[in-house]
Amino acid sequence: MNEKNILEIKDLSVIYKTDLETVAAVNGISIEIKHKSTFGLVGETGAGKTTTARSIIRLLPAVGHVTSGTIEFEGKDLLALPEEEMRHYRGNQIAMVFQDPMTSLNPVMSVGDQIAETIKIHNPQLKNEEVDERVEETLAMVGILPSRKVEYPHQFSGGMKQRVIIAMALACEPSLLIADEPTTALDVTIQAQVLMMIKELRDRLGTSMLMITHDLGIVAKICDDVGVMYAGEIVESGTVQDIFEGKNHHPYTEGLFGSIPNLKSKAKRLNTIPGLMPDPTALPAGCIFAERCKYATDRCHKEHPKVSVNGTHKLCCHLFDNNGCRKEEE
Amino acid sequence: MSDNHEIPLLQLKNLKKHFRLNGGAMLHAVDGINLSIREGETVGVVGESGCGKSTLGRTILRLIEPSSGQILYKGEDVTKISQRKFRPYRQDLQMIFQDPYASIDPRKSVVEVIAEYMLIHKTYKTRAEVYNRAAQLMDMVGLARRYASMYPHELDGGRRQRIGIARALSLNPKFIVCDEPVSALDVSIQAQILNLLMDLGDELNLTYMFITHDLSVVKHISDRIMVMYLGQAVEIATSEELFNNPLHPYTQALLAAIPEPDLAMRDVPFKTIKGEVSSPINVKPGCRFCKRCEYTKPECEGTDKPLIEVTPGHFVACELHKN
Amino acid sequence: MEKNANMSTPAVPEIAAFKKQSQIKEIWRRFKKNKGSMIGLIMLLLLAFFLIFANLFTSYDAAITQNLSEKLAGPSAQHLFGQDSYGRDILARVLYGGRTSISIAVLATLSSCVVGCALGAIAGYFGGKVDSIIMRGLDIFMSVPDILFTMAVVFALGATTVNLVVALTLAYFTNYVRLVRSQILSLSDLEYVEAARAGGAGSIRIIMSHIFPNAMGVIIVNTTLNVAKIILYEATLGFLGLGMPPPAPEWGQIISDAREYMRVAPHMLLFPALAIVVTACSVNLVGDGLRDAMDPHLKT
Numbered sequence: 001m002n003e004k005n006i007l008e009i010k011d012l013s014v015i016y017k018t019d020l021e022t023v024a025a026v027n028g029i030s031i032e033i034k035h036k037s038t039f040g041l042v043g044e045t046g047a048g049k050t051t052t053a054r055s056i057i058r059l060l061p062a063v064g065h066v067t068s069g070t071i072e073f074e075g076k077d078l079l080a081l082p083e084e085e086m087r088h089y090r091g092n093q094i095a096m097v098f099q100d101p102m103t104s105l106n107p108v109m110s111v112g113d114q115i116a117e118t119i120k121i122h123n124p125q126l127k128n129e130e131v132d133e134r135v136e137e138t139l140a141m142v143g144i145l146p147s148r149k150v151e152y153p154h155q156f157s158g159g160m161k162q163r164v165i166i167a168m169a170l171a172c173e174p175s176l177l178i179a180d181e182p183t184t185a186l187d188v189t190i191q192a193q194v195l196m197m198i199k200e201l202r203d204r205l206g207t208s209m210l211m212i213t214h215d216l217g218i219v220a221k222i223c224d225d226v227g228v229m230y231a232g233e234i235v236e237s238g239t240v241q242d243i244f245e246g247k248n249h250h251p252y253t254e255g256l257f258g259s260i261p262n263l264k265s266k267a268k269r270l271n272t273i274p275g276l277m278p279d280p281t282a283l284p285a286g287c288i289f290a291e292r293c294k295y296a297t298d299r300c301h302k303e304h305p306k307v308s309v310n311g312t313h314k315l316c317c318h319l320f321d322n323n324g325c326r327k328e329e330e
Numbered sequence: 331m332s333d334n335h336e337i338p339l340l341q342l343k344n345l346k347k348h349f350r351l352n353g354g355a356m357l358h359a360v361d362g363i364n365l366s367i368r369e370g371e372t373v374g375v376v377g378e379s380g381c382g383k384s385t386l387g388r389t390i391l392r393l394i395e396p397s398s399g400q401i402l403y404k405g406e407d408v409t410k411i412s413q414r415k416f417r418p419y420r421q422d423l424q425m426i427f428q429d430p431y432a433s434i435d436p437r438k439s440v441v442e443v444i445a446e447y448m449l450i451h452k453t454y455k456t457r458a459e460v461y462n463r464a465a466q467l468m469d470m471v472g473l474a475r476r477y478a479s480m481y482p483h484e485l486d487g488g489r490r491q492r493i494g495i496a497r498a499l500s501l502n503p504k505f506i507v508c509d510e511p512v513s514a515l516d517v518s519i520q521a522q523i524l525n526l527l528m529d530l531g532d533e534l535n536l537t538y539m540f541i542t543h544d545l546s547v548v549k550h551i552s553d554r555i556m557v558m559y560l561g562q563a564v565e566i567a568t569s570e571e572l573f574n575n576p577l578h579p580y581t582q583a584l585l586a587a588i589p590e591p592d593l594a595m596r597d598v599p600f601k602t603i604k605g606e607v608s609s610p611i612n613v614k615p616g617c618r619f620c621k622r623c624e625y626t627k628p629e630c631e632g633t634d635k636p637l638i639e640v641t642p643g644h645f646v647a648c649e650l651h652k653n
Numbered sequence: 654m655e656k657n658a659n660m661s662t663p664a665v666p667e668i669a670a671f672k673k674q675s676q677i678k679e680i681w682r683r684f685k686k687n688k689g690s691m692i693g694l695i696m697l698l699l700l701a702f703f704l705i706f707a708n709l710f711t712s713y714d715a716a717i718t719q720n721l722s723e724k725l726a727g728p729s730a731q732h733l734f735g736q737d738s739y740g741r742d743i744l745a746r747v748l749y750g751g752r753t754s755i756s757i758a759v760l761a762t763l764s765s766c767v768v769g770c771a772l773g774a775i776a777g778y779f780g781g782k783v784d785s786i787i788m789r790g791l792d793i794f795m796s797v798p799d800i801l802f803t804m805a806v807v808f809a810l811g812a813t814t815v816n817l818v819v820a821l822t823l824a825y826f827t828n829y830v831r832l833v834r835s836q837i838l839s840l841s842d843l844e845y846v847e848a849a850r851a852g853g854a855g856s857i858r859i860i861m862s863h864i865f866p867n868a869m870g871v872i873i874v875n876t877t878l879n880v881a882k883i884i885l886y887e888a889t890l891g892f893l894g895l896g897m898p899p900p901a902p903e904w905g906q907i908i909s910d911a912r913e914y915m916r917v918a919p920h921m922l923l924f925p926a927l928a929i930v931v932t933a934c935s936v937n938l939v940g941d942g943l944r945d946a947m948d949p950h951l952k953t
Binding site for chain 1: 378379486487488516517518519520521522524525528543544545546547549550573583584585586587588589590591592593595596599600602603606607
């Protein structure tokens with residue numbers, strides 16, 4: 001494992017298996033997250049982003065199974081750890097924030113007590129007064145009056161609840177924070193507040209982050225590296241510069257950028273990607289995007305493309321040769 | 331607006347909807363909206379959750395009864411007539427709902443959902459004619475006919491939303507309220523649905539009221555945009571004018587908060603506005619936004635701010651832009 | 654895209670071909686996975702077979718003809734379940750008694766379901782004063798103990814099949830009112846009900862075509878579980894002497910008769926009691942299975 005990385009996922013595959021069908025949710029993805037940097041995982045519903053995140057903290061639903069791959073966190077393979085040891089990692093060193101702030105808090109416990117509980121679990125040696133102090137510090141850190149710690153979640157607005165959840169996640173100063181669409185349920189102005197807060201805290205505490213989102217705007221604002229996920233695979237990855245300013249792109253990334261209503265453009269119609277994501281119970285043999293791709297050739301439908309690397313920029317498409325440069329038209 | 335001689339398709343005059351809560355407090359969901367919509371026009375209504383935009387859409391369609399004010403459809407007052415007398419108007423005034431999962435009865439097949447309105451209004455004599463029309467509608471919204479006998483749970487969000495659109499179109503409406511029709515969909519599907527709505531609008535000469543929380547969505551589809559905050563309109567302007575020259579501090583804040591997929595903006599921090607939307611319960615007169623506004627002055631409180639026409643067609647309700 | 658590809662398809666015929674079965678099939682598939690419920694269902698079908706074709710194995714005469722010389726005789730080849738204190742064949746009495754008991758229970762369940770659903774639908778959909786009046790009336794009903802209430806009805810009107818059904822209906826319809834009312838309150842907030850209103854649908858159409866079909870799962874499950882309860886309750890009435898007048902057999906009454914001879918002829922008590930236990934158990938198993946199978950949240 002590379003010294004610079006805090007987390008390395010190699011060739012991870014996850015399936016959901018029920019009596020009726022087997023869903024290939026994640027298919028052989030590799031991700032590297034560097035120390036003190038933020039990796040953005042972008043993709044649409046069903047691309048496998050959340051599954052990837054849940055595999056890292058090993059909280060997959062009962063029907064989910066990891067079929068291959070390793071997830072190394074600071075040199076240790078998390079997938080090989082006994083559950084006992086894994087529990088120590090969860091919350092302490094890897095924390096996760098979920099999408100819906102409405103269901104992540106216990107409605108019958110005061111907000112302060114919930115934060116205190118997290119702190120106590122991870123720091124059993126602390127005295128009650130010290131815990132209390134930490135609770136107040138934590139609330140102040142996310143811009144909520146410490147005196148509100150006696151209130152219950154229903155007295156908080158959506159944005160404040162999400163701040164509390166982020167505060168709880170950061171209370172034990174984890175080295176990796178996984179944020180699964182943390183602002184999707186919030187209004188734009190509140191989203192802006194929460195994003196700014198996440199950015200500020202991350203820089204101050206030196207936390208590494210895995211940011212899962214469908215919003216390329218958030219990626220541009222927060223992330224250092226990006227992986228674009230489609231139907232369980234990472235089709236393109238690289239630094240934000242590679243993705244936002246580079247010339248070569250996977251056709252899916254291109255389509256994704258085209259679909260975003262642009263504030264500056266005057267065009268009336270939006271560019272769309274025709275069709276839908278392939279059925280995850282029966283993925284095509286060739287390129288997973290071939291069905292919807294305007295550049296697709298016979299080869300794309302038959303043969304799965306290999307990853308081509310050009311410096312930090314990785315692409316998984318037949319259009320690009322081994323250096324990640326576009327091939328001449330045949 | 332009044333210098334226009336033709337009768338607008340739809341006119342709202344000081345429309346209000348107040349809900350009485352347990353304990354007698356009043357929730358001012360819609361608090362005096364004035365708006366006229368011309369035939370063929372698309373008006374975007376933008377605001378954050380709780381600003382009353384959905385209530386406004388439902389009040390216009392009498393799904394929620396207005397508390398006071400008037401709704402004029404083609405110059406006729408339809409505010410006070412009984413639901414039974416309003417029923418014929420429902421053919422002209424339709425709605426596309428936000429949630430493609432909740433807005434379709436899970437126990438009805440696709441064709442049954444699309445046919446329902448036509449059966450209610452007895453548009454056709456036989457069931458075969460109704461289903462024939464349903465099939466045409468499916469073609470129109472880009473839904474393959476093989477889905478006709480499927481159940482909604484077998485389809486994805488984008489296709490379900492197409493069902494909702496086909497249902498809304500089934501009675502040949504003139505005016506459609508679109509209540510966040512794409513906010514539950516993924517970006518690539520969202521673009522497909524927006525294009526479809528725009529095409530249908532041109533093809534069938536529809537008039538839309540497009541309700542959304544996402545300014546970037548509404549930019550492409552709207553001719554004019556109304557920005558709402560706590561039940562009131564704070565700014566109305568043409569789409570281009572609003573994006574190039576937003577005047578109300580709230581509109582400016584909304585625009586500034588959109589994360590743009592552009593690295594040039596990366597290190598420019600968001601210009602965030604402080605605090606959160608205050609409660610719409612027992613609101614006091616005065617500018618609703620003044621507690622969060624950075625330009626707030628003593629005059630902002632006390633009386634409600636009327637919409638003032640600053641430049642032709644650009645209305646704003648703010649102390650800063652009195653003249 | 655899809656639009657162009659399908660322009661040429663012929664219209665009506667394929668659209669008219671409905672696939673109504675799919676949901677029922679899906680429920681059946683999930684129901685089959687539950688072993689307990691399948692056992693319950695098989696027992697229930699066996700029971701139904703024996704009750705319906707009781708005259709193939711025995712006759713009604715055997716159930717009421719007294720044969721005092723053979724009273725209290727134990728099980729034999731001729732009388733599989735033995736004979737009672739009047740020498741009547743217990744097998745015949747259990748089978749014919751089952752016919753009466755179960756048909757009363759089923760009828761009472763159905764009528765309490767209809768009455769309760771109607772009242773619940775009215776209360777839930779119209780709300781306001783109508784709701785208050787119905788619900789307060791219901792509170793009064795529920796403040797009288799069930800058993801007292803049914804006893805009063807049977808004493809006043811006399812013990813006939815119809816009166817028993819009426820008494821049981823009055824005791825059980827209250828469950829349905831509350832159930833259906835709460836279902837309607839939660840369902841009528843949904844967007845698809847609003848969508849129907851936006852299309853101009855009236856109250857009756859909305860209730861019949863959108864709310865009831867969606868509340869049906871819960872109602873069916875409750876009804877199955879209620880059948881079991883009413884069978885037991887009806888046996889209780891019979892035991893207390895409020896059931897069908899003798900000599901017509903009925904489960905509760907058979908057990909009541911057997912009580913005195915518990916020590917000398919335990920078979921008299923054993924078989925009818927077993928019949929009640931098996932019936933109630935299998936109905937409950939089926940009901941539980943249905944509840945799980947019909948819950949869309951438990952899709953496995």
